[in-house]
Amino acid sequence: xxxxxxxxxxxxxxxxxxxxxxxxxxxxxxxxxxxxxxxxxxxxxxxxxxxxxxxxxxxxxxxxxxxxxxxxxxxxxxxxxxxxxxxxxxxxxxxxxxxxxxxxxxxxxxxxxxxxxxxxxxxxxxxxxxxxxxxxxxxxxxxxxxxxxxxxxxxxxxxxxxxxxxxxxxxxxxxxxxxxxxxx
Numbered sequence: 001x002x003x004x005x006x007x008x009x010x011x012x013x014x015x016x017x018x019x020x021x022x023x024x025x026x027x028x029x030x031x032x033x034x035x036x037x038x039x040x041x042x043x044x045x046x047x048x049x050x051x052x053x054x055x056x057x058x059x060x061x062x063x064x065x066x067x068x069x070x071x072x073x074x075x076x077x078x079x080x081x082x083x084x085x086x087x088x089x090x091x092x093x094x095x096x097x098x099x100x101x102x103x104x105x106x107x108x109x110x111x112x113x114x115x116x117x118x119x120x121x122x123x124x125x126x127x128x129x130x131x132x133x134x135x136x137x138x139x140x141x142x143x144x145x146x147x148x149x150x151x152x153x154x155x156x157x158x159x160x161x162x163x164x165x166x167x168x169x170x171x172x173x174x175x176x177x178x179x180x181x182x183x184x
Contacts, residue, residue, distance in 0.1 A: 002155040003162050011159040011167055014047035014073045015039050016066045020080035020089050021140065022053045031078040031145045035138075038149045039076075044157065047072050054080050059092030067096060067131045073170065074157065075133060076149075079140030081124045089137050090124045097128030097135060104136065104152065111151050112144065132173040134166055 017039065019032035029051055036046050048069070052062050059080070066072045080089030104127035112120040125148065127136045138148040159167040 004160040005162045008160040013044045016048040016072045016075045018077040019051045031142050035145050054086040056088040056092040060095040063096045067133045076136045078138050081139045096130045099129045101127035
């Protein structure tokens with residue numbers, strides 16, 4: 001269903017990759033590595049990368065810093081979207097998101113259902129916009145990261161994707177924002 005209009009220019013996007021985990025290190029962050037490699041292979045820039053523990057306050061602080069950074073257009077996180085007590089990524093995202101992109105989580109779970117069946121209901125994958133920055137939260141498994149990128153994000157973050165894509169909306173994300181970055 002995804003199509004590219006090769007007459008349109010490709011516009012690289014600056015993406016921050018955030019791994020949410022109490023146990024991952026730079027040496028063991030397989031999902032973060034997969035995501036960063038796919039971002040680069042698609043022609044985009046990994047503008048920042050971090051591993052943050054499953055702590056809603058620290059996650060929200062990291063997200064807030066990247067949202068305020070003019071060199072970050074998109075944040076994609078991996079991990080912490082499940083339903084256990086330590087899974088707090090959606091709660092941290094909710095602290096900073098101004099507008100939810102409901103269709104992302106719905107589409108992610110629909111595509112995931114085709115691979116893992118009803119187990120997909122345990123995912124709280126989500127997306128939103130804050131201060132003109134797109135935010136996407138993917139589950140922590142390498143399969144979920146591949147699915148989220150390969151089946152959704154690689155297309156929506158490509159300026160050539162038709163009939164529409166997130167990149168073409170980027171200049172308009174800051175409409176109605178005052179100079180300090182808040183809504184009028």
